[in-house]
Amino acid sequence: MARCSCELPSGRFSVVIEFQGVNKWFGSLHVLNDITLSVQPREVVVVCGPSGSGKSTLIRCINGLEQIQKGDLVVDEKRVGDPATNMTLLRTEIGFVFQSFNLYPHKTALENITLAPIHVRKTPRAQAEKDGRELLAKVGLGDKFNAYPSQLSGGQQQRVAIARCLAMRPKIMLFDEPTSALDPEMISEVLDVMVAVAEEGMTMMVVTHEMGFARRVAQRVVFMDQGSIVESGAPEEFFSNPKTERSKAFLGKILRH
Amino acid sequence: MLENFSFRTIGEYLPLFGQGLVTTVWLSVISFAGALLVGILLCAMNLQRSRALRVPAKAYIDVVRATPLLVQLYFLYFGLPRLGIILPELVVGVLALSLNSGAYVAEIIRAGILSIPRGQVEASVASGMSYLQRMRLVILPQAFKVTIPPLLGQAIVMVKDSALLSLISVAELTRAGQLLASDRFMPAEGFITVAAFYLMLYYCLKGLAVLSGRWLGLGPARSRA
Ligand SMILES: Nc1ncnc2c1ncn2[C@@H]1O[C@H](COP(=O)(O)OP(=O)(O)OP(=O)(O)O)[C@@H](O)[C@H]1O
Ligand SMILES: [Mg+2]
Numbered sequence: 001m002a003r004c005s006c007e008l009p010s011g012r013f014s015v016v017i018e019f020q021g022v023n024k025w026f027g028s029l030h031v032l033n034d035i036t037l038s039v040q041p042r043e044v045v046v047v048c049g050p051s052g053s054g055k056s057t058l059i060r061c062i063n064g065l066e067q068i069q070k071g072d073l074v075v076d077e078k079r080v081g082d083p084a085t086n087m088t089l090l091r092t093e094i095g096f097v098f099q100s101f102n103l104y105p106h107k108t109a110l111e112n113i114t115l116a117p118i119h120v121r122k123t124p125r126a127q128a129e130k131d132g133r134e135l136l137a138k139v140g141l142g143d144k145f146n147a148y149p150s151q152l153s154g155g156q157q158q159r160v161a162i163a164r165c166l167a168m169r170p171k172i173m174l175f176d177e178p179t180s181a182l183d184p185e186m187i188s189e190v191l192d193v194m195v196a197v198a199e200e201g202m203t204m205m206v207v208t209h210e211m212g213f214a215r216r217v218a219q220r221v222v223f224m225d226q227g228s229i230v231e232s233g234a235p236e237e238f239f240s241n242p243k244t245e246r247s248k249a250f251l252g253k254i255l256r257h
Numbered sequence: 258m259l260e261n262f263s264f265r266t267i268g269e270y271l272p273l274f275g276q277g278l279v280t281t282v283w284l285s286v287i288s289f290a291g292a293l294l295v296g297i298l299l300c301a302m303n304l305q306r307s308r309a310l311r312v313p314a315k316a317y318i319d320v321v322r323a324t325p326l327l328v329q330l331y332f333l334y335f336g337l338p339r340l341g342i343i344l345p346e347l348v349v350g351v352l353a354l355s356l357n358s359g360a361y362v363a364e365i366i367r368a369g370i371l372s373i374p375r376g377q378v379e380a381s382v383a384s385g386m387s388y389l390q391r392m393r394l395v396i397l398p399q400a401f402k403v404t405i406p407p408l409l410g411q412a413i414v415m416v417k418d419s420a421l422l423s424l425i426s427v428a429e430l431t432r433a434g435q436l437l438a439s440d441r442f443m444p445a446e447g448f449i450t451v452a453a454f455y456l457m458l459y460y461c462l463k464g465l466a467v468l469s470g471r472w473l474g475l476g477p478a479r480s481r482a
Pocket of ligand 1: 029053
């Protein structure tokens with residue numbers, strides 16, 4: 001399904017995530033160097049780059065898991081880090097999928113999914129459980145509602161983790177290398193779920209090196225190196241015709257294995 | 258030696274030992290409940306960002322761990338009256354045990370909470386939970402599991418420590434042995450009997466630890482239909 005950002009109405013509401021000259025340091029390490037980037041509603045942006053280039057930090061700033069030190073970051077019209085912004089409330093609009101799943105080990109798959117809707121969104125339990133079962137069916141785990149995370153494979157755990165985020169009906173979904181902890185044969189089952197989420201029109205930022213995924217659903221690939229956005233463009237263009245030495249070297253490396 | 262060992266005298270003193278045992282058990286139960294309270298409070302202070310809360314908690318824990326329980330007991334026993342606070346021996350004893358064990362309990366609970374992987378906190382933060390929701394729904398239920406066995410270990414230590422209360426004439430188990438030893442000049446009978454009762458208490462708590470470990474070990478695999 002091809003989507004085009006040119007269909008979107010222009011104006012300030014057509015941006016969901018906006019980085020303006022954002023900088024962040026870990027001690028003396030400059031992890032985010034003057035990042036300017038905007039993401040529009042229903043857009044899927046893939047972030048790639050070498051290890052340590054700041055990809056995780058970039059998306060973790062969006063829901064305040066990391067704090068920015070300079071510049072402006074506006075998410076869903078709220079300024080991140082502004083004392084006037086209720087971060088807890090903003091986070092309910094942002095799903096975050098971790099590389100290591102981070103499911104709650106003491107809760108079943110269904111309980112993992114219903115926990116935040118019941119306690120944060122105050123959805124009645126019966127309704128939350130009904131929604132939860134539907135979501136589990138949607139990620140292909142309709143029969144696993146009673147399983148604990150330790151009883152699920154990595155791919156299944158990651159699909160539960162995605163369902164757990166979707167249960168909050170977020171406006172934005174962030175993924176931090178969602179398939180890099182998985183055995184190769186489980187990667188596609190997770191990517192398929194992510195493609196389905198993208199095709200329903202979710203706004204997504206995905207840190208991944210899965211080029212197949214980027215080609216299928218992303219409007220844009222952002223290449224980072226040493227805390228800076230070095231290159232950004234349409235997936236086809238970026239993969240077949242990288243413009244900088246650094247992106248060429250990087251693509252050479254990930255293509256080789 | 259054994260021909261001189263008077264089982265009859267032990268029999269005569271059995272009611273006294275029985276009372277001592279009962280006192281040891283219930284003062285231990287109350288002291289341990291107190292220790293949990295003190296421990297939870299100290300641990301909560303210790304985990305805060307504010308230095309004003311963290312520093313006193315850390316200092317308290319260090320002082321308690323660095324000084325002998327007997328010194329702490331005497332400090333309360335002789336020190337409180339100087340401040341005009343006159344309390345019965347038993348209360349002073351329970352207070353000393355609670356304040357002492359509380360420091361160890363605080364460290365056990367803290368280790369349990371810190372053993373929960375960072376990712377659990379991040380996942381619950383990212384889902385929009387408040388600090389209290391995170392603690393209640395995600396962190397504490399998992400920490401609970403890992404703290405039960407060491408807490409029971411601390412309970413065993415505390416039951417043995419309660420013997421020191423005999424020195425401020427609390428009529429607990431060791432005090433019963435002392436009475437037999439001094440009234441009838443039979444220290445062997447007195448203290449062997451006392452030791453046997455402590456051994457019994459030890460096995461009760463150890464059994465509880467094994468049972469809870471087995472029960473908790475099953476934890477996540479148990480189906481809850
Ligand atoms: N909490 C932290 N404290 C100090 N330095 C950190 C912290 N988190 C990350 N860093 C450093 O910041 C840099 C960027 O880290 P980040 O995790 O954003 O990179 P990344 O692009 O996601 O890398 P990877 O592909 O390995 O996940 C790295 O050099 C990392 O060592
Ligand atoms: Mg990373």
